[in-house]
Amino acid sequence: MASPIDTAAPSRASSVIQQHAYRRGPRITAIETLIPDDVMPGLLLLRIHTDEGAINGTPLVGHGETYYIPHGVAATIHDWMARRLLGADALAIESHWRFLYERCTSFGGLGCELRAISAIDLALWDILGQVCQQPVWRLLGGPVRDRVPVYNSCGGPTYGRRPKGAPDAQGWPGHGDLGQPGPLEDNWNSIHASADLAEELYSEGYRAMKLWSLDQIYQRSGGHRVSWADLEQGLKPFREIRDRLGMKMEVMLDGHGFFTLSAALRIAEATQEFKPLWLEDIIRPDSSDAIVEFRRRAGVPIAVSEMLVTREQYRSILTRHAADYVMIDPTWVGGISETRRIAELAQLYNVPVLMHDCTGPLTLYAGLHIAAAIPAVTYQETVRAHLRTLYPYLIDEKVSVEDGHLPLPERAGLGVRLQSELFDRDHPGYRISKC
Numbered sequence: 114m115a116s117p118i119d120t121a122a123p124s125r126a127s128s129v130i131q132q133h134a135y136r137r138g139p140r141i142t143a144i145e146t147l148i149p150d151d152v153m154p155g156l157l158l159l160r161i162h163t164d165e166g167a168i169n170g171t172p173l174v175g176h177g178e179t180y181y182i183p184h185g186v187a188a189t190i191h192d193w194m195a196r197r198l199l200g201a202d203a204l205a206i207e208s209h210w211r212f213l214y215e216r217c218t219s220f221g222g223l224g225c226e227l228r229a230i231s232a233i234d235l236a237l238w239d240i241l242g243q244v245c246q247q248p249v250w251r252l253l254g255g256p257v258r259d260r261v262p263v264y265n266s267c268g269g270p271t272y273g274r275r276p277k278g279a280p281d282a283q284g285w286p287g288h289g290d291l292g293q294p295g296p297l298e299d300n301w302n303s304i305h306a307s308a309d310l311a312e313e314l315y316s317e318g319y320r321a322m323k324l325w326s327l328d329q330i331y332q333r334s335g336g337h338r339v340s341w342a343d344l345e346q347g348l349k350p351f352r353e354i355r356d357r358l359g360m361k362m363e364v365m366l367d368g369h370g371f372f373t374l375s376a377a378l379r380i381a382e383a384t385q386e387f388k389p390l391w392l393e394d395i396i397r398p399d400s401s402d403a404i405v406e407f408r409r410r411a412g413v414p415i416a417v418s419e420m421l422v423t424r425e426q427y428r429s430i431l432t433r434h435a436a437d438y439v440m441i442d443p444t445w446v447g448g449i450s451e452t453r454r455i456a457e458l459a460q461l462y463n464v465p466v467l468m469h470d471c472t473g474p475l476t477l478y479a480g481l482h483i484a485a486a487i488p489a490v491t492y493q494e495t496v497r498a499h500l501r502t503l504y505p506y507l508i509d510e511k512v513s514v515e516d517g518h519l520p521l522p523e524r525a526g527l528g529v530r531l532q533s534e535l536f537d538r539d540h541p542g543y544r545i546s547k548c
C-alpha cells in the first residue's frame with residue numbers, strides 16, 4: 114500500500130479539516146449509487162472505487178448504504194460530496210466525516226445529508242478493513258462477544274416494498290404494508306395469529322419479539338386519543354402470547370412515533386400487565402421534554418429512538434435520564450464513526466444500546482460490527498422476513514439467525530458485498546461520479 118506522499122485533492126481541502134499529507138491510502142476514483150426500487154424503493158446502495166488493489170490485486174471497493182429519500186441522498190452525494198471525495202485518500206475517514214458534517218451543519222442540514230455521510234462512512238470503513246485484511250469490528254477494538262443477540266421485529270416480506278400490482282406506488286414512509294396470511298408474514302400474523310407466531314419464533318431460537326400492533330389503530334383513529342376498546346384490540350396479541358408462552362418470550366411494542374403524550378401514557382398504563390422489555394417510540398421524539406415526561410410516568414421501560422439522528426439529540430436524552438434503552442440506526446446517524454460515539458456515550462450513562470434494522474442489509478452488518486466492539490449493545494434488531502426474502506437480492510452473504518444470535522462477520526471490511534449485478538448503468542436509479 115506504499116504510496117507517494119501526496120495531499121490528495123488539495124484544491125478541495127480548503128477546510129481546517131485538511132487531507133493527510135503522509136501515508137496516503139488508496140485514492141478514490143469513482144462513486145456509484147443505485148436505488149433498487151424493485152426490491153426496496155427507500156434504499157440507497159453505494160460503492161466507492163479506489164485506484165489500488167488489495168492483497169489479490171483486485172481494486173478495492175467499499176460498500177455503503179442508507180435508507181429513506183434515496184434520490185435526495187444520491188443528489189447530495191453526487192452533486193457536491195463527490196467533489197470532496199474524488200481523488201482523495203479513502204482512509205482519511207474521520208477527516209472526510211468531519212469536513213462533510215461541518216459543511217452540512219453550516220446550513221442546518223441533518224437529514225438527507227447525514228444519510229449521505231452514513232453511506233460514505235460505511236464504504237470507507239469497508240475499504241479500511243480490506244486494506245488491513247480484518248473485519249471492521251477488530252479495527253474498533255473488538256471482539257467483546259462471540260455472537261450478537263437478536264430479536265425478531267414483526268415485519269413481513271412486503272413491509273418497505275412497493276405494493277404488489279401498483280408499480281408506480283410506494284405508499285407513505287413509515288406506513289408499511291400489514292401483509293396477508295402466509296409464511297413469514299410476521300406483521301399480519303403478529304396481529305391475527307400472535308401466539309402461533311410466538312411459538313414458531315421460540316422454536317427457531319428467538320427469545321424476544323417486537324410487535325407493531327397499534328399501527329392499524331393509528332391509521333384508523335389517529336394518534337391523538339386512544340380508546341380503551343382500541344387498546345384492548347391492539348394489545349390482544351400481547352395477552353395471547355402471555356397466555357400461551359407465559360414469560361418465556363420477551364415482548365416489545367413499537368409505536369412508530371404515532372401517538373401524542375396523553376395517548377402514549379394510556380398505552381403505557383395498559384401494557385404494564387404484560388411486562389414488556391421496552392416500549393419504543395410510542396410518542397414522536399420531537400421534544401426531549403415530552404420524552405422525559407413520558408419516561409417519568411410510563412411505568413415500563415422506554416427505548417429512545419432510531420428517530421433521533423444527532424449525537425446532541427442523544428446527549429439531551431441521556432443527560433436527562435429519559436431512556437432505559439438507546440436505539441441507533443447506523444446508516445442514519447452518520448455511519449459506523451458516529452454510531453460508535455453515540456453508543457459509547459450511552460455506555461457512559463449505563464444505558465444499554467439497541468441497533469436498528471428494518472432498512473437494509475448493510476445497516477444490519479454495520480450494527481453487527483458495533484455490537485461486536487461495544488459492550489453496551491444489548492440487541493441487534495432483525496426482521497426475519499427481510500433476511501430471507503429481500504436481503505438475498507442485495508448481498509452476497511446469507512444471514513442466518515441461530516439460537517437467537519447472529520455470528521460476527523468474518524470477512525475483511527464490512528464482511529459482505531452488495532450484489533455487483535445491481536449496479537447496472539442502464540438502471541434508472543443508477544448514478545456515477547468519477548475522476
Ligand SMILES: [Mg+2]
Nearest residue numbers: 367393394419
Ligand atoms: Mg423502531
